[in-house]
Each structure stands twice: as C-alpha cells, then as structure tokens.
Amino acid sequence: MASALFLSLQRWRERWGHALAALALVGCLLLGACSSASSSLSGNYVDDTVAVADSLIATIALEADDPDRSDAETRARGLINDYMARYRPRAAVNGLASFTTMQTALNSLAGHYTNYPNRPVPEALRERVTKELQKAERGVTRGA
Numbered sequence: 001m002a003s004a005l006f007l008s009l010q011r012w013r014e015r016w017g018h019a020l021a022a023l024a025l026v027g028c029l030l031l032g033a034c035s036s037a038s039s040s041l042s043g044n045y046v047d048d049t050v051a052v053a054d055s056l057i058a059t060i061a062l063e064a065d066d067p068d069r070s071d072a073e074t075r076a077r078g079l080i081n082d083y084m085a086r087y088r089p090r091a092a093v094n095g096l097a098s099f100t101t102m103q104t105a106l107n108s109l110a111g112h113y114t115n116y117p118n119r120p121v122p123e124a125l126r127e128r129v130t131k132e133l134q135k136a137e138r139g140v141t142r143g144a
Contacts, residue, residue, distance in 0.1 A: 040079065040082065041082055041083060041086055043086070045087060045090075045093050045140070046140050046141065048083065048086070048087070049083075049098060049099075049102055049136060049137065049140040050137055050140065050141065052079055052080075052083050052102075052106075053102070053105075053133040053134070053136055053137045054137075055075075055076065055079060056076055056079070056080075056105075056106075056109065056129070056133055057130055057133050057134070058072075059072045059073060059075070059076045060076075060109070060121045060126050060129060060130065061126075061130075062120075063120075064120040069120070073113060073117075076109070076113070077110065077113050080106045080109065080110050081110075083102075083106065084103070084106060087099060088103070096139075096140075097139050098136045098137075098139035098140040099136075101132055101135050101136040101139060102132075102133070102136035102140075104132055105129045105132035105133050105136065108125065108128070108129055108132075109121070109125075109129050112125060
C-alpha cells in the first residue's frame with residue numbers, strides 16, 4: 001500500500017511538478033519586472049528628494065485648465081507613493097529634518113489628491129507645499 005501511494009505521488013510530481021515550477025518562475029519574473037519598472041527613483045536619497053521636489057513643484061504650478069494637469073497629478077501621486085515607500089522605512093533617512101519636511105509636504109499634497117481628485121490645488125496649499133518642498137531641497141543639499 002505504501003508503495004502504491006509512493007508511485008501515485010511520483011506520477012503526480014512527474015506530471016505536474018515541472019508545470020508548477022515553470023509557473024512559479026514566470027510569477028517571480030513578472031513580479032520582479034513590475035517592481036523595478038514602477039519606480040523612477042534612483043535610490044540616492046539626496047538626488048531623489050531634489051527630483052521629487054522639483055517634479056511636484058512643477059505639477060502644482062500647472063494651471064487648472066492645463067490639459068496635462070490630470071496626467072501630471074496621476075504621475076505625482078505615483079511619485080509620492082514610491083518616494084514614501086522607499087524612504088519612510090529607512091532609519092538613517094527618516095530622522096532627518098529634510099525627510100520630515102518632505103513628508104509633511106507629501107502628506108498634504110497626497111491628502112488633497114485623494115480627497116479632491118478633480119480639483120486643482122488651492123492657492124494657500126500650493127504656497128505652503130511649495131515652501132516646504134523648497135525647504136526640504138535646501139536641507140537635503142546641505143546634509144540635514
């Protein structure tokens with residue numbers, strides 16, 4: 001009886017084992033390709049902070065009737081998510097003044113995009129976020 005069970009398991013493994021291994025390999029390759037393609041960040045905190053700040057300042061400066069505003073805001077939301085996912089868990093970074101300032105600006109902007117997706121950024125919020133992003137840029141370039 002044990003040998004019959006062993007033969008049955010061996011036949012099942014021969015039949016389906018390679019297919020499952022191939023399926024697992026394809027899944028890993030797809031996950032790896034998706035994760036690297038979704039992030040436009042370099043991994044260098046200073047460079048990424050400056051690039052994200054500049055990109056967001058340009059995005060929130062767009063006029064309400066600009067035809068590219070919707071696409072730019074969608075890209076900005078992705079950039080905010082990528083930046084926070086990459087740098088929030090890093091203890092060496094998340095204690096820096098530049099990071100906390102950047103986080104404040106990104107949270108404010110992400111909150112607006114989430115709660116008012118079809119509305120332009122109000123002038124008061126635009127000015128405050130722009131100042132915070134510029135302050136974060138200055139801080140990160142001098143090492144704070």
